[in-house]
Amino acid sequence: MEMEVGNGGEKFKWGKSLPVPSIQEIVKNDFQSVPDRYVQDRPITSQNLVDSHEIPFIDFSSLAKGDEHETRKLHLACKDWGFFQLINHGVKEEVLEKMKAAVSAFFELPVEEKNKYAKAENEIQGYGQNFVVSENQKLDWSDMIYLITVPAESRKYKFWPLTLPGFKEAMEEYSREMQRVAEEIQANLSVLMGLERDGLKRVEGDLKQGIRMNYYPVCARPDLVLGISPHSDGTSFTLLLQDDDVTGLHIKHNHAWLPVKPLPNSLVVNVGDATEIQSNGMYKSIEHRGVTNEKKPRISVATFMFPDDEQEIGPLETMINDQNHPRLYRNIKYVDYVREKFSRKMQGKAHTQFVKLHN
Numbered sequence: 001m002e003m004e005v006g007n008g009g010e011k012f013k014w015g016k017s018l019p020v021p022s023i024q025e026i027v028k029n030d031f032q033s034v035p036d037r038y039v040q041d042r043p044i045t046s047q048n049l050v051d052s053h054e055i056p057f058i059d060f061s062s063l064a065k066g067d068e069h070e071t072r073k074l075h076l077a078c079k080d081w082g083f084f085q086l087i088n089h090g091v092k093e094e095v096l097e098k099m100k101a102a103v104s105a106f107f108e109l110p111v112e113e114k115n116k117y118a119k120a121e122n123e124i125q126g127y128g129q130n131f132v133v134s135e136n137q138k139l140d141w142s143d144m145i146y147l148i149t150v151p152a153e154s155r156k157y158k159f160w161p162l163t164l165p166g167f168k169e170a171m172e173e174y175s176r177e178m179q180r181v182a183e184e185i186q187a188n189l190s191v192l193m194g195l196e197r198d199g200l201k202r203v204e205g206d207l208k209q210g211i212r213m214n215y216y217p218v219c220a221r222p223d224l225v226l227g228i229s230p231h232s233d234g235t236s237f238t239l240l241l242q243d244d245d246v247t248g249l250h251i252k253h254n255h256a257w258l259p260v261k262p263l264p265n266s267l268v269v270n271v272g273d274a275t276e277i278q279s280n281g282m283y284k285s286i287e288h289r290g291v292t293n294e295k296k297p298r299i300s301v302a303t304f305m306f307p308d309d310e311q312e313i314g315p316l317e318t319m320i321n322d323q324n325h326p327r328l329y330r331n332i333k334y335v336d337y338v339r340e341k342f343s344r345k346m347q348g349k350a351h352t353q354f355v356k357l358h359n
């Protein structure tokens with residue numbers, strides 16, 4: 001049964017977001033236009049932008065074999081970066097390519113067709129945009145479609161473009177593979193946080209999964225807009241698939257923005273807020289943002305892995321030590337965390353203050 005909360009008479013489960021125009025359509029009709037609502041207060045400058053693309057990479061096949069050196073590398077990547085490139089994950093190139101092709105095909109549909117899958121205001125699934133909570137907030141230069149995929153009973157097929165050839169098959173295959181990869185990562189994080197391999201699963205239940213597909217159109221003035229505003233993900237962790245030939249993701253590292261150059265056939269993995277909380281701050285959910293360019297549109301596919309709504313999340317006992325590592329976050333039911341996140345615009349890590357203890 002879906003639990004819903006009321007707000008001014010309107011019901012929603014996770015969150016609401018105001019309807020916005022499709023930026024892809026705006027650009028299609030007038031490439032030069034950069035409407036006011038998209039012009040950021042603080043434009044992107046090369047200042048504070050690091051010109052290097054090196055983030056740690058982790059070999060999945062070594063992790064799966066229990067290689068201690070690789071587990072140690074994973075620990076350092078999550079602690080010092082909150083981001084890494086995952087290689088040798090065993091997901092066939094064909095599966096990745098089919099997924100990217102399905103996403104491109106969806107966004108190439110006429111807008112009237114895409115609007116059949118439009119999210120309602122009190123929904124977070126469907127085609128449109130999320131995190132738009134006021135009429136005067138600046139908008140991101142992207143369109144998205146978000147679909148919950150695991151567990152299968154949670155799927156809302158009315159938001160799935162089922163008539164688009166190959167879309168459902170590509171999603172199902174990709175979703176299964178992401179679940180396999182995610183379970184191994186969850187088991188490794190468990191061990192790193194002092195539990196048995198199945199420890200996190202016991203604490204947070206089977207991981208759920210949602211897939212957010214982003215489309216960033218070209219922009220005549222990429223210096224004025226943001227593809228996606230700085231934020232951290234409210235997940236346990238996220239697996240990101242991106243175009244091979246367009247750099248658009250920037251991550252915060254040592255107070256500077258670092259562009260992440262795509263590594264073909266790899267997945268970019270980032271620590272989400274739930275892991276930061278469970279690890280009592282040892283692992284950080286790092287701020288990231290998306291930028292646009294004048295030449296090429298970009299797509300990305302973010303697979304969010306997260307605990308069940310009803311699970312309480314909080315720092316693991318193994319990660320709290322009154323002398324050296326006092327508890328930094330309070331416990332919270334996951335759905336309450338999600339509702340807090342979706343009630344605000346994306347603004348760095350501001351939403352995480354909600355669970356921080358100020359001791």
Ligand SMILES: O=C(O)CCC(=O)C(=O)O
Binds near residue numbers: 212214228290300302
């Ligand atoms: O497009 C990207 O590289 C980032 C997407 C992202 O951060 C998200 O969907 O949460």
Ligand SMILES: [Fe+2]
Binds near residue numbers: 232233
């Ligand atoms: Fe993100």
